Amino acid sequence: MERREFMKTAAVAGVGAAAATASTLATPAIAQGVMEWRMVTAWPKGLPGVYSSAERVAKRIEDASGGRLKIKVFGAGEIVPGLQVFDAVSNGTAELGHDTPYYHTSKSKATAFFTTVPFGMTQVEHNAWINMAGGQALWEELYAPFNLQPFMCGNTGVQMGGWFRKEIQAPEDFKGLKFRMPGMGAEVLKKLGANVVLLPGGEVFAALQSGAIDGTEWTGPYNDLSMGFYKVAPNYYWPGIHEPSAAMQLIINKEKFAALPKDLQAIIAAAAGEENMMGGSEFFERSGTALETLVRDHGVKLRQFPRSVLVALGNAAGEVLQETLDNGDAITKKVATHFLKTRTNLIRWTRIADQGFANARQLEFKYPTGE
Amino acid sequence: MERREFMKTAAVAGVGAAAATASTLATPAIAQGVMEWRMVTAWPKGLPGVYSSAERVAKRIEDASGGRLKIKVFGAGEIVPGLQVFDAVSNGTAELGHDTPYYHTSKSKATAFFTTVPFGMTQVEHNAWINMAGGQALWEELYAPFNLQPFMCGNTGVQMGGWFRKEIQAPEDFKGLKFRMPGMGAEVLKKLGANVVLLPGGEVFAALQSGAIDGTEWTGPYNDLSMGFYKVAPNYYWPGIHEPSAAMQLIINKEKFAALPKDLQAIIAAAAGEENMMGGSEFFERSGTALETLVRDHGVKLRQFPRSVLVALGNAAGEVLQETLDNGDAITKKVATHFLKTRTNLIRWTRIADQGFANARQLEFKYPTGE
The missing domain is CATH 3.40.190.10 (Periplasmic binding protein-like II)
Structure with missing residues (x-):
């Protein structure tokens, strides 16, 4: 039963989704208590830090929905090539996607600002912009013509030169x-x-x-x-x-998102928010260890x-x-x-907060290392 | 079926709980398929950044549970004084609490590390420790004897001197x-x-x-x-x-948490994770603006x-x-x-990542401000 419903959903979605389709589809699945959705990603299957993020958020949504919304995650090329995630979710080939906004500057140059721009914002600044300074509303405005609902969902942090x-x-x-x-x-x-x-x-x-x-x-x-x-x-x-950071995004076909019951919408938003932090933590924690390996074991300069x-x-x-x-x-x-106005405002705080503290911590004094 | 299962679980949770008061209160509500839980906080009602966090996470849990788990938030002194949140949740007077670990160093000095210590970790480092380096497991070990399940839930960021x-x-x-x-x-x-x-x-x-x-x-x-x-x-x-950061915590009476259906457990975890980011963003974004007001309008040096x-x-x-x-x-x-070992590892990355970038950004060059 579940499988038949899923195949029907997938087939219709393949044809290419309008609002009526999405809600028609959603109804029978919900009536039986289980929906199966597909998440396409821009990542080779298993790629650390990003594919892991996609899998974690999918599992959280499934668990938090009590199994009512099951999500199958696909690597790049399994359903569509990695750079076609945006289009695939937009036209309903898949219900969800995980990639990063600036892969799609050909749609609009504005997408870049939702990933990162040179000398732009750090991860905490970017989060502050999206969550509290009006960034999320602008992002939704930008994506509305593409039939997409975006959420931040992971961050690589500052990349290397x-x-x-x-x-x-x-x-x-x-x-x-x-x-x-x-x-x-x-x-x-x-x-x-x-x-x-x-x-x-x-x-x-x-x-x-x-x-x-x-x-x-x-x-x-x-x-x-x-x-x-x-x-x-x-x-x-x-x-x-x-x-100086690179935000990953969870995108959802907007019509299908709108047709979900409110509790499932809230679950997706919460899971994406949690994963934005988790994915950021994964990159951050693993980077320290990997850097040590590169320098100590591989003679990196x-x-x-x-x-x-x-x-x-x-x-x-x-x-x-x-x-x-x-x-x-x-x-x-x-x-x-x-973005630039908000950056100007946030830098003022970063300078005396995170940056000011980190610079002070680097001065010479005696402090236990745990070794 | 789902509903009957849920009611059964909820009823058992009521019996299992230590505080007669709380379960007596909860029971009639449960009979209608809805649980009503109480969240005590250490904050004066309405205090920006922290009480707002408690309210946001409570609303998210309620929405994501489709109203099955309603949470009423109380300010300091409404049920128990602000510093007794830990005890109140531990003994079941309330099911949930929002405060910060280091208010409870009288229980164990170790609690301090889960909020912050002098010259310790920044917010992203602290998240990386808890989420990815084993901090969460240690925290749960520390809190188990107190019958508490902890989650990070907000962060003030670096405080001022x-x-x-x-x-x-x-x-x-x-x-x-x-x-x-x-x-x-x-x-x-x-x-x-x-x-x-x-x-x-x-x-x-x-x-x-x-x-x-x-x-x-x-x-x-x-x-x-x-x-x-x-x-x-x-x-x-x-x-x-x-x-250098101060993590807020959402604590849940451990027996009551364990007795919840798995989906509600997952919803609470996801909502707390999301709010950890949201609360951090709120403090971060508002700080830049408030700092400008202090300096420009109030002559602060x-x-x-x-x-x-x-x-x-x-x-x-x-x-x-x-x-x-x-x-x-x-x-x-x-x-x-x-904590100290992890800090040593993470600082290595911060130095060349967030800190290295922020210092480079502060050099003199021409960059648009958005004005």
Whole structure:
């Protein structure tokens, strides 16, 4: 019975979903007490930190609904390719998706702000913007024409500056550098004269090894460890300024979400909120350990970008953001302006709170380490 | 069927519970398929950031349970005084409580680590410890003898160093200073020679005004604004090192929690997790705005503790932590060691991630502000 209902849902969803369809579908399933929904993701099955997040939130929704809403999670390519999650949920091929907003800048440049922008916000600042400063309402406005209901659902935290074959000592060292970097970060590096390329993950190592590229951005120690880049590009630079956090999203087909009973809507929102914290914690905790492994066991050279490089990157990022403000469509201008105003306000607090404290903690004094 | 099962479970939960009062109250409501639980809090009714958190999580649980679990929130003193939340939930006078662990160091010194300790962890580090490094299991071990199930549920973030009538220019300025400060922070200041006093919130302003005290710690701009301390002690110091985050807790009577159907258990866990992020966002977002108001409209002098003071505070905090390790009971030693080891690991990542990024962002470059 369950299975038959599910097949019917899947079949109709495949045809491509309107409001009437969604509510018609929902009704019989609810009457029998069980719905089966599909979550497509942008992640290779099992990828730590992101696929794990998708699985955790799916399980929480299932448990909290007492099994009334079962969710099957799919890796990239199982139903649709990883970059088509947005479209698949929008048109009802799947009810839910897990990926990150800035994969979809081709729909609107404004999506970038809901993941991260160069020199933008940290994770706690981004959460504060979305949860308490009006970010969520703007996000829903942006996604409404795409028939999507978004929630934050995980965060990589600050990403690393990337892997470089040679040291970076001045802004000029980016001139002609062949570097893999996606998104707005790529635009920033181009302003410094870098020759930016985009390569799928599976081709990056070989390109580094052959010298086809001089370096690559990836994520952070937790994901980077398994990629093996340290074998051919041992200079690992911090701080990453191109993605000072990266929010993952849970997206739900808006018509189907609206047709759910209120308690299931509340369960999905709560589970996504919980997972936003959990996913953030997973990346954060594993990164410390992975970084130690990289440095201690694999001879990685952890290097800080020189001040002159950071200032040059900052000015380049400022230009990229200004161009986005100047040339963006109406919704992009609206989102960018709101994001930048909120950022200005939040930085004021970060400076004396998290940043002020962390800098004080780094002074020299005697404090037990637990060893 | 579901409903009958639920009623049976709920009835058993009523019988199993310690407090005759609570179960007697709950029983008639349960007979109609609805449970009514009571949440006692340590907060004056309506206190921004904390009472608001308690209300938000209660509403989320009620909504996500489809109204099966209704929760009435009580302010401090309405059922029990604010500092008796722990006991009231432990003995079943109330089913739920919202306060913060370190209010209960008289039960065990180890509770402090689940709120915050001087020079300890930031909010994201604390979340990473609890969620992903084993902190939650230790917390449950600590609370099991008290018949309590804990969840993180809100965070004030980094607190301010406090309000001072006079400037602090050297560690010696703490000698003989009459200062209001609770918890381990008080022990730290005592090591610098301060004359530390504890006063209830309602008496602090008068004590400052009369000169009975020279300064006071409170929370951060969001809560401090309404207290008016700036009128008599205009020097507002950062960074606060005594409480580099402060986790709020949702505690549930463990027997009653265990007797709940699994879906309601999952709903409570998810709602608490979501609220941990939400409460953190509320404090974070409001702090930036409140700080601006304090400085712009009330002439507050925002001052940074000098380096020599921070180092002295660091060494004093190190001594306090070492004494806790040396003299604590078994569970305190276990928790403190685990906390300190995890802290050492996480700081390694914070330094090059959130802290490294925030410091780079503060360099001079041109970036749009949204104005």
